[in-house]
Amino acid sequence: MSRRTRRHHAPAFKAKVALAAIKGEMTLAQLAEHFDVHPNQITQWKAQLQEAAADVFGPGGGNRMSEPAVDVKALHAKIGELTLENDS
Template identity: 35%
Template sequence: MNRRSIAALSSGPQNSGRVVRWHLRLREDLTTMAKRRNFSPGFKATVALAEIRSDGKIAELPIRYKVHPSMIGNWKRTALEGLKTTFARGAAASTYRDREEEITRLQAKIGELVMERDFLDEAFDR
């Protein structure tokens, strides 16, 4: 609808401006979408830790942090799953060190084999 058709619908000159302003405000509200909120990992960790520490005071956390309760539950679940892998990293770190040592040993062996191949190529080229 344009302004003239909206003004024609109003019941008199005193209401025409009000109807037009209302329609324009409505159109602006429909065209501008709310932006999705992005939360930093630090904020998520803070909220999840508060959820873990809370003793039955779960209802106040969404109000305090202005976040939906389901989001807090998701962040708490993710944090608890992350804790499991955090404590398992000791074994993973030693495995990583073992792999690094193996890579170093294999690279040295490759160097030896390349030198041997080059030597044999020169010996048989005569």
């Protein structure tokens, strides 16, 4: 029996599988067969979704672009300074 290569699933696929598991319309074995994913993986994604679900409704929930991680104005100022140094 040959081993399958490691697969990387997109976040949208993981969410789809986890939501299907939360709905409970199909058993875990049926979901595993339908999505071609190991049942333990489905259980893990379901737990991750349930843990992170509260963050969606928290402060700034769902709006990740509200504040950039880097101060863009400071970076533009630094670029200007370096441009002046290179021109001299």
